[in-house]
Amino acid sequence: MIAIVxxxxxxxxxxxxxxxRAGEEVVIGSRTPRDEFVSNEEACRRAEVVFLSVPPxxxxxxxxxxxxxxxxxxxxxVAAPIVFRDGQAxxxxxxxxxxxxxxxxxxxxxxxxxxxxxxxxxxxxxxxxLDEDVLLAGNDAGAKDVVAxxxxxxVEGRAVDCGRLxxxxxxxxxxxxxxxxxxxxxxxxxxxxxxxxx
Amino acid sequence: MIAIVxxxxxxxxxxxxxxxRAGEEVVIGSRTPRDEFVSNEEACRRAEVVFLSVPPxxxxxxxxxxxxxxxxxxxxxVAAPIVFRDGQAxxxxxxxxxxxxxxxxxxxxxxxxxxxxxxxxxxxxxxxxLDEDVLLAGNDAGAKDVVAxxxxxxVEGRAVDCGRLxxxxxxxxxxxxxxxxxxxxxxxxxxxxxxxxx
Numbered sequence: 536m537i538a539i540v541x542x543x544x545x546x547x548x549x550x551x552x553x554x555x556r557a558g559e560e561v562v563i564g565s566r567t568p569r570d571e572f573v574s575n576e577e578a579c580r581r582a583e584v585v586f587l588s589v590p591p592x593x594x595x596x597x598x599x600x601x602x603x604x605x606x607x608x609x610x611x612x613v614a615a616p617i618v619f620r621d622g623q624a625x626x627x628x629x630x631x632x633x634x635x636x637x638x639x640x641x642x643x644x645x646x647x648x649x650x651x652x653x654x655x656x657x658x659x660x661x662x663x664x665l666d667e668d669v670l671l672a673g674n675d676a677g678a679k680d681v682v683a684x685x686x687x688x689x690v691e692g693r694a695v696d697c698g699r700l701x702x703x704x705x706x707x708x709x710x711x712x713x714x715x716x717x718x719x720x721x722x723x724x725x726x727x728x729x730x731x732x733x
Numbered sequence: 734m735i736a737i738v739x740x741x742x743x744x745x746x747x748x749x750x751x752x753x754r755a756g757e758e759v760v761i762g763s764r765t766p767r768d769e770f771v772s773n774e775e776a777c778r779r780a781e782v783v784f785l786s787v788p789p790x791x792x793x794x795x796x797x798x799x800x801x802x803x804x805x806x807x808x809x810x811v812a813a814p815i816v817f818r819d820g821q822a823x824x825x826x827x828x829x830x831x832x833x834x835x836x837x838x839x840x841x842x843x844x845x846x847x848x849x850x851x852x853x854x855x856x857x858x859x860x861x862x863l864d865e866d867v868l869l870a871g872n873d874a875g876a877k878d879v880v881a882x883x884x885x886x887x888v889e890g891r892a893v894d895c896g897r898l899x900x901x902x903x904x905x906x907x908x909x910x911x912x913x914x915x916x917x918x919x920x921x922x923x924x925x926x927x928x929x930x931x
């Protein structure tokens with residue numbers, strides 16, 4: 536079972552639909568449980584893998600609030616420290632990445648950072664293939680393998696292991712680059728890493 | 734004429750050879766002029782386009798020292814704020830990118846940031862095609878066009894306009910991600926942006 540915390544946004548909705556099409560059972564958590572949404576805590580407790588898809592400002596509190604329900608779970612941190620000024624996207628990272636903040640707030644969670652280069656808008660239309668890689672960072676190799684396996688069922692490309700969780704600092708800000716590319720080319724850009732062994 | 738300031742490193746040497754093979758005239762500047770190297774100032778004065786390929790700690794002083802020679806020139810800032818700890822690559826950016834620092838120190842230079850995702854090691858062997866894009870950022874559209882034209886003669890992929898110079902903050906740190914990918918996969922990784930219009 537895969538849980539999505541903050542599943543009501545574009546990213547969460549698109550991810551849920553794509554995971555279901557890939558044959559996964561998905562439960563979506565919400566602050567206001569209703570219809571198909573359960574509470575965030577219940578969603579986490581039911582799942583082995585939890586996608587944490589909340590706004591950057593909510594990562595610390597949400598991870599802290601859910602720390603018991605997240606214990607032992609594989610937690611995929613997809614948030615990026617994006618800010619908009621005069622309609623232009625930028626990043627305003629702190630000393631730690633949002634994934635590191637989540638890991639500190641929920642210390643028994645097995646945090647993997649990833650999917651920062653996958654456009655929420657592209658994800659939202661499950662009929663459009665995602666011609667791109669998924670870039671992952673994390674300290675728990677087993678958790679990273681599980682997320683890599685999931686990622687490779689969602690995209691045409693591959694899951695790229697970018698190393699330890701700290702590397703998420705520079706993955707998260709890459710989202711700001713792609714949002715600017717999207718603006719310039721009116722598209723939903725993604726990334727492929729070249730030069731990898733076959 | 735294209736100048737390379739700091740052309741004695743892997744990046745500068747590989748770039749010089751590849752530019753020459755593409756039919757460009759190249760002059761290499763050095764702090765210690767000898768043989769084929771001229772002074773950095775003379776290299777800048779002779780060229781229309783100057784690649785600033787110096788270590789991150791030298792960007793501010795070098796740009797300031799060369800500010801008169803760089804006035805009116807298109808300056809390509811390729812530096813990234815990379816640090817190594819325990820053999821692992823990371824980034825230690827300041828509030829401004831190195832390209833922004835160069836621009837502030839040489840205010841009449843037309844600074845374009847780019848090539849941060851092109852491996853110096855891959856660049857160093859001019860017989861190996863570079864199967865990747867070049868990501869550019871800058872505030873001077875004309876300068877960015879010229880650098881894009883050069884870039885597309887060096888790589889198999891395309892020059893991607895990532896927007897204003899500020900975006901270089903998140904391009905420069907991307908180098909740290911790729912260095913970790915290189916370590917993990919024992920390769921010289923690059924990047925292609927997917928989803929761009931044909």
